[in-house]
Amino acid sequence: MSDSLKTVITDTQNKFIADPSKALATFSSSSALQEGLRSEVQMRDHTITVDEPESLGGTDAGPNPVELILGALGSCQEITYRAYATALGIPLENVSVKLDGHIDLRGFFGVDDSVPAGYQKITGTVTLESTASEEQLQNLRAAVNAHCPVLDILTRPLPVELELEIKEIAV
């Protein structure tokens, strides 16, 4: 596995160096609200159900959107650790991540407009199991945090442009 992953990484890097335009990619999602607060989300061939817990007015049929943000960050850290450990030749047996997102729900519920709607901060722990030295793993951590896409998306202000399309229904 590691050998083939290393080949994928090296081949991809060489492809992007030769022609940077090949590195431009678009990922997409398509979602629709169902009964209540439940949403079905499609990403290529993959579908997930998103919902709110009952305490927030949903039926708890799936994780809620802000939990998905944590799941995206945790899995992105893990994938980036595996990719960079492989590329740098640093042994890595296991990687796992626990995250907490701290939120003041007065923001979402419109009770106080000085309170942000989203997380105030995310805290957590990345656990590595490895035979590598502490110095190697600290170097790995620096490489991962400089190249983890979701960490970059969350810590940098991202431009989001949403158009509104209205389909009128006759009364």
Place this chain on the structure above:
Amino acid sequence: MSDSLKTVITDTQNKFIADPSKALATFSSSSALQEGLRSEVQMRDHTITVDEPESLGGTDAGPNPVELILGALGSCQEITYRAYATALGIPLENVSVKLDGHIDLRGFFGVDDSVPAGYQKITGTVTLESTASEEQLQNLRAAVNAHCPVLDILTRPLPVELELEIKEIAV
């Protein structure tokens, strides 16, 4: 459904006004890398599989982390539209969202350190089906975009604090 959702919203708002400390909440995720680049993510009772497509070195067993970011934003917009339409008494038959995340993969692959690892921007369309007037729906849109947690998380730089825990394995 709408009546009970309206009651949940009003009761929750009143609870948070009476005691703002009740609005402080923590959401959590716990994830672990499996074979290759596949990760299993747990959020309360809900589990999702995250993976990369084969072109990026994975086995395509689930959406990848940056696709999950789009899914989180789309479903959060939909849930916030339903919640605010209900709270404001604006009719809303359906809401769906299509999103595109634009990325230059030279960032993740470490080919050019001037290229951000995450999305350059997210673009998309929110489609509303409603008997309401255009003015009502534009007011609804303004309320949603001011209170959507994931939109806030993505457009504002978020503090993320990750501790590293190392479990040494004997060589």
